[in-house]
Amino acid sequence: MSSVERRRLLRGLGAGAVGLAGLAVGGPARAQSDPAGTMPPPRDWNDPTTVIYPDPAFEVFDPRFAKYNAGTTSIERIFTGAIWTEGPVWFGDWHSLLFSDIPNNRILCYNTMTRETTVFRHPSGYANGNTRDRQGRLVSCEQGGRRISRTEYDGRIITVVDSYNGKRLNSPNGVIVKSDDTIWFTDPTYGIGGDHEGNRAEPELPRNVYRFDPHRNQLSVVVGDFSMPNGLCFSPDEKKLYISDTGILGGPEPKHTLIRVFDVGEDGKLSNDRVFHDFKGDGTYIADDMRVDEDGNLWCAGGWGPATMNGVRVFAPDGTPLGAIVLPEVGGNLCFGGHQHNRLFIAASKSIYAIDVGTRGVEY
Numbered sequence: 231m232s233s234v235e236r237r238r239l240l241r242g243l244g245a246g247a248v249g250l251a252g253l254a255v256g257g258p259a260r261a262q263s264d265p266a267g268t269m270p271p272p273r274d275w276n277d278p279t280t281v282i283y284p285d286p287a288f289e290v291f292d293p294r295f296a297k298y299n300a301g302t303t304s305i306e307r308i309f310t311g312a313i314w315t316e317g318p319v320w321f322g323d324w325h326s327l328l329f330s331d332i333p334n335n336r337i338l339c340y341n342t343m344t345r346e347t348t349v350f351r352h353p354s355g356y357a358n359g360n361t362r363d364r365q366g367r368l369v370s371c372e373q374g375g376r377r378i379s380r381t382e383y384d385g386r387i388i389t390v391v392d393s394y395n396g397k398r399l400n401s402p403n404g405v406i407v408k409s410d411d412t413i414w415f416t417d418p419t420y421g422i423g424g425d426h427e428g429n430r431a432e433p434e435l436p437r438n439v440y441r442f443d444p445h446r447n448q449l450s451v452v453v454g455d456f457s458m459p460n461g462l463c464f465s466p467d468e469k470k471l472y473i474s475d476t477g478i479l480g481g482p483e484p485k486h487t488l489i490r491v492f493d494v495g496e497d498g499k500l501s502n503d504r505v506f507h508d509f510k511g512d513g514t515y516i517a518d519d520m521r522v523d524e525d526g527n528l529w530c531a532g533g534w535g536p537a538t539m540n541g542v543r544v545f546a547p548d549g550t551p552l553g554a555i556v557l558p559e560v561g562g563n564l565c566f567g568g569h570q571h572n573r574l575f576i577a578a579s580k581s582i583y584a585i586d587v588g589t590r591g592v593e594y
Contacts, residue, residue, distance in 0.1 A: 264515075264551045265291045267538040275307040285585070287541070287556045294546060295553035298523075300572075303586040305555065309340055309347045314427070315577035316519075317360035319368070320567030320593065327567060327575050329582060330357045332373065332427045340582060342568075355379065356421060356428045359404040359461075359519065359563070362593070364411055371402035373421025373428035378402055378413060378442070391442050391449050397434040401427075404461045404519055408468060412498060413442040414452070416459035416473065439473060441498050452500050453492070461519030461563070465547070466526055466592045469494055472506060474530070476516045487516050489530070507549055515539050519563040523589040527552060531561030531576055542576060557583055566591020 270287040273280045281304040288305075290296050312331035319328050327340045328350055336352040337360070351357075355372030357379075363369050368381040369390070376399045377392035390413065392399055401421025406414050418437050421428030438454045439462065453459075457477025464471055471492045488508040492500035506528075509515045515535030520528055526547040533540035541557035542564060559579035567573050571590040576583040 264509075264539065264543060265554075266536065267291075267554050267556060269538050270556055275310075278304075278306070281305075288585070289554045289556060290552075291554070292546070292550055292552045294550075295544060298527075298544075298553070298588040300586045300588045305557070305583050305585045307581050308345070308584050309338070310581040312338070312580050314562065314579065315582060316358050316563045317370070318563055318565045318567075318575045318577050318582065319360040319362060320565055320571075320575070321362075322567065322569065323366075327565075327582070328360060328368065329563075329575075329577055330354065330360060330370075332356055332358055335374065337370070356401075358402070358421070358427075359415070361405050361407055363407045363413070364409065369405055369407060369413060371405050371415060373401035373403070376401055376422070376428075376431075378405060378415055390444070391440075394435055394438075394440070394449055394451070400433050400435060400437065403459070406463055408464065411444055413444065414462060414471070415440055415442075416456075416462055418456075418458040418460060418476075420458070443498070450498075452498070453503070461517065461530075463520045463522055463528075464494070464592075465522060466524060471500060472520055472522075472528060474517045474520060476518060487514070489517055489520070489528070507545055507551075509535075517543065518561060521565055522592050523566070523587075524592060525589060527589070529564060529574070529591075531564040531578070533557075533560035533578075541578065542574075555585065566593060 267289055283302050284299050285304040288299050313333040317330040325343045330337055335356050337350045337354045337357055338347050339350040340347045356374030357370045358373050359371040361369050370379050372379050378390040379387050380390050381387050400417045400419045402415050402417050404416045416439050419433050422431040436454050438451045439459045441452045442449045456475050460476040461474040471494050474489050489506040491506040493502040517530035517532040520530045528545045530543045541561050542555040544552045546552050557578050561578045563577040565575050567575055574585050574587050
């Protein structure tokens with residue numbers, strides 16, 4: 231993508247801001263093993279004629295999930311060639327998906343009209359998670375820069391926040407923006423634990439989850455007892471906050487691999503901490519990042535466990551496993567996009583996959 235194209239994109243962001251708007255254990259799906267799932271038949275990802283309908287990789291565990299299969303649609307691999315993809319975010323006003331290739335220190339742009347992928351930004355500060363704020367600007371977690379950055383309409387990249395109480399952040403990972411403009415993000419140590427996805431350094435702060443209020447220029451810790459906080463998202467009404475803990479990938483003991491959910495107060499404070507889903511019965515499986523649909527279902531990109539569990543797992547608001555989208559690569563992140571917000575984009579290892587689904591996503 232040329233510098234002129236980037237400036238045109240950034241100037242258009244404002245017009246198309248996205249937005250629909252000790253642990254207790256809650257929900258019936260606590261500490262259980264998910265259905266094993268099955269491995270779809272092999273396919274040639276470069277030959278779309280090998281696909282059959284409905285796509286066998288779209289698995290239904292619970293009858294409630296059947297309606298989300300759009301029928302005459304299949305999973306497509308729309309890009310491959312990265313080292314580790316993350317942070318997909320939809321820019322409908324540019325018909326494009328931006329996503330991170332963290333080890334290559336770049337953000338890429340996939341244009342759905344031309345089906346071409348170009349470099350949007352390099353270097354990217356080893357950007358991981360990305361989102362849009364309510365003014366349509368790109369907000370990124372820079373693991374290398376150890377900050378939350380924002381891309382202005384004129385292309386300038388500014389620091390939103392990079393420290394707490396005078397100490398540097400670790401390596402921001404996942405980020406979302408609430409309808410009141412507050413920015414919520416996780417801060418594990420993946421980006422400073424080595425030189426693969428950032429710059430090796432000693433942590434100065436605990437692995438916290440933060441809330442930044444831009445109106446007051448105030449950063450606060452909303453929860454600080456995670457092993458490795460990773461993905462996060464709100465329920466459609468923003469009254470619940472889901473946060474995944476992926477400490478099994480390198481965090482300190484105890485090695486959690488679960489999703490917790492909190493009630494969100496009008497003052498931004500969290501309460502009623504409980505386990506939404508515990509993956510301890512699924513070996514090394516984790517849920518990396520998450521998004522919700524209009525019905526409140528939680529779509530989780532993940533893997534690292536049995537091959538039949540790589541890709542996406544979907545849970546009902548009550549915690550019941552509904553179904554899966556099985557991919558040949560480990561899922562890392564996902565988002566909803568497309569003109570009707572019903573196209574699911576999945577960042578999985580070296581590739582980006584996409585499939586239309588029978589629901590619309592809620593974006594932050």
